[in-house]
Amino acid sequence: xxxxxxxxxxxxxxxxxxxxxxxxxxxxxxxxxxxxxxxxxxxxxxxxxxxxxxxxxxxxxxxxxxxxxxxxxxxxxxxxxxxxxxxxxxxxxxxxxxxxxxxxxxxxxxxxxxxxxxxxxxxxxxxxxxxxxxxxxxxxxxxxxxxxxxxxxxxxxxxxxxxxxxxxxxxxxxxxxxxxxxxxxxxxxxxxxxxxxxxxxxxxxxxxxxxxxxxxxxxxxxxxxxxxxxxxxxxxxxxxxxxxxxxxxxxxxxxxxxxxxxxxxxxxxxxxxxxxxxxxxxxxxxxxxxxxxxxxxxxxxxxxxxxxxxxxxxxxxxxxxxxxxxxxxxxxxxxxxxxxxxxxxxxxxxxxxxxxxxxxxxxxxxxxxxxxxxxxxxxxxxxxxxxxxxxxxxxxxxxxxxxxxxxxxxxxxxxxxxxxxxxxxxxxxxxxxxxxxxxxxxxxxxxxxxxxxxxxxxxxxxxxxxxx
Numbered sequence: 001x002x003x004x005x006x007x008x009x010x011x012x013x014x015x016x017x018x019x020x021x022x023x024x025x026x027x028x029x030x031x032x033x034x035x036x037x038x039x040x041x042x043x044x045x046x047x048x049x050x051x052x053x054x055x056x057x058x059x060x061x062x063x064x065x066x067x068x069x070x071x072x073x074x075x076x077x078x079x080x081x082x083x084x085x086x087x088x089x090x091x092x093x094x095x096x097x098x099x100x101x102x103x104x105x106x107x108x109x110x111x112x113x114x115x116x117x118x119x120x121x122x123x124x125x126x127x128x129x130x131x132x133x134x135x136x137x138x139x140x141x142x143x144x145x146x147x148x149x150x151x152x153x154x155x156x157x158x159x160x161x162x163x164x165x166x167x168x169x170x171x172x173x174x175x176x177x178x179x180x181x182x183x184x185x186x187x188x189x190x191x192x193x194x195x196x197x198x199x200x201x202x203x204x205x206x207x208x209x210x211x212x213x214x215x216x217x218x219x220x221x222x223x224x225x226x227x228x229x230x231x232x233x234x235x236x237x238x239x240x241x242x243x244x245x246x247x248x249x250x251x252x253x254x255x256x257x258x259x260x261x262x263x264x265x266x267x268x269x270x271x272x273x274x275x276x277x278x279x280x281x282x283x284x285x286x287x288x289x290x291x292x293x294x295x296x297x298x299x300x301x302x303x304x305x306x307x308x309x310x311x312x313x314x315x316x317x318x319x320x321x322x323x324x325x326x327x328x329x330x331x332x333x334x335x336x337x338x339x340x341x342x343x344x345x346x347x348x349x350x351x352x353x354x355x356x357x358x359x360x361x362x363x364x365x366x367x368x369x370x371x372x373x374x375x376x377x378x379x380x381x382x383x384x385x386x387x388x389x390x391x392x393x394x395x396x397x398x399x400x401x402x403x404x405x406x407x408x409x410x411x412x413x414x415x416x417x418x419x420x421x422x423x424x425x426x427x428x429x430x431x432x433x434x435x436x437x438x439x440x441x442x443x444x445x446x447x448x449x450x451x452x453x454x455x456x457x458x459x460x461x462x463x464x465x466x467x468x
Contacts, residue, residue: 004105008112027411029124035418036128040136056146060153060204061295063122067157068288069322070117107230114158120409122154123147145207152203152218157288159225165283166232198294247272255352263341263349267327268356281360284326289316293368303433309374310432310439313365313381314425317388320361324393325404327353344457347397351453354393361385380439384428387442394449395420397456401463 013025043055130143168175186197198204202218251265258264292315296308303311327350336346365385369378396404399413424445432439 004100004108005112008108009115012112012116025409025411028409028414029120031411031415032121032124033128036125037132038128040129040132043136056207057198057204057295057298059146060149060201060207061198061292063150063153064157064201064203064295065288065292066117066121067154067159068161068291069284069319070113070158103230103233106233110162110226110230114155117158118151118154122151126150145210148215149203149207152206152222153201155222156201156203156218157291159222159229161283161287162229163225163232164287166229166234168282169234170232196294196298198291198298255356258349258352258355260345260349260352263346264352264356267349267353271326284322285319285360286364289319289364304436306374306377306436307433309369309372309377309381310384310436311429312368313384314388314428314432316361316365317385318392318421318425320358320385320389321392321396323357323360324350324354324396326357328402329405343402343460347402347453347457347460350402351393351397358386358389361389377436380432380436380442384432384439384442387445388425388428391424391445391449391452392421394452394456398452398459399456401456401460 126143126147129146130140133140133143164175164178167178189195189197202214202221206214206218247269248262248265251268252261255261255264289312293312296312296315299308362382362385365381366378369375369381374381395417399417428439428442431441
């Protein structure tokens with residue numbers, strides 16, 4: 001197993017370093033390290049607004065969400081066993097030519113990806129805080145404990161969604177029943193005790209009050225979920241046949257108001273037939289956001305009554321912008337190279353498909369506003385969510401073109417993205433908290449969004465399309 005694991009790690013490095021250079025890729029964790037190191041010196045100022053316990057809650061929630069966002073291996077099992085990037089055939093495909101079982105190879109793939117995200121995201125942040133802590137007079141035990149609990153938070157989110165996506169790949173009714181049971185247990189616990197279920201999150205409890213029992217519980221949950229997920233893993237048989245009814249002409253007519261109805265229809269049909277619309281919506285959008293809502297609701301005492309909803313709308317907008325990645329993930333430009341289709345036309349079609357998918361966050365925010373009793377602030381919440389989503393889309397198109405899923409680890413791209421997004425989010429949060437209906441001004445973000453998209457058209461039309 002170790003030889004295959006090492007080979008997959010080397011392969012991951014070579015794929016990314018080939019795409020945008022070894023130095024740029026290697027500098028990505030260095031960037032996260034410096035953000036954490038410099039951000040540590042802002043902690044005394046942040047303590048004036050939020051106690052240390054609430055800051056740790058936000059941090060653990062972020063890494064739990066990171067685990068949620070990358071953990072849907074059960075959903076992607078059929079894809080990664082065939083190809084990961086475009087037409088590239090990787091080691092994950094070797095079950096077809098070598099005497100290795102698909103489950104054995106996939107186990108190595110999942111462990112490799114887990115280590116990959118840990119080294120890129122978790123370790124640099126905790127290392128930056130650890131080195132800064134002596135300069136701030138913080139005991140070294142605190143950053144070491146944070147390293148442990150953030151790792152457990154990340155793995156908890158990853159293994160939870162891995163488990164749920166594996167159940168989904170086996171039986172959709174079984175997943176629906178499981179989610180109903182979990183929702184009932186969480187709701188019943190809240191009603192009976194009046195305690196937010198997020199307070200029971202084992203890594204968070206471990207950070208606030210270390211005990212060997214909490215540590216053992218956190219590790220046991222992760223191990224059990226991971227083992228069950230591997231057992232449930234079921235790749236699609238290579239010779240399987242699917243039958244689908246003709247949808248292109250009907251959907252093209254319904255999307256007549258878009259610039260490229262056939263291409264937009266093609267994207268939506270691809271996602272529908274691959275299960276992406278339901279699967280990605282569930283595991284990359286709904287489940288992470290429901291959990292984040294529980295964590296954000298713990299900040300009720302530190303935000304205005306409407307603050308949680310508006311902050312949640314901003315977070316939802318950022319996550320909704322990743323739907324562009326759903327559309328482009330396995331759709332390389334090489335398939336269109338022999339057609340009279342320009343890069344500009346193809347990106348325009350992706351924007352159209354993305355616009356259709358924005359119905360999902362719009363409906364979701366509406367339900368959250370109704371269920372939380374904040375219906376009065378539904379309009380500013382919707383404007384915030386959709387404006388942030390389209391603004392992030394414009395920046396993504398300018399920076400990454402048709403390859404957002406692979407160019408995200410270019411340090412220059414990520415640094416530019418974080419700056420452009422971060423400044424806007426801070427300003428929007430301040431405006432929304434001061435006067436909620438002033439958040440309607442967020443619609444002005446559509447102007448820079450369109451400008452960035454046009455810059456992206458010109459930039460990527462002038463470059464040789466990447467065919468990976």
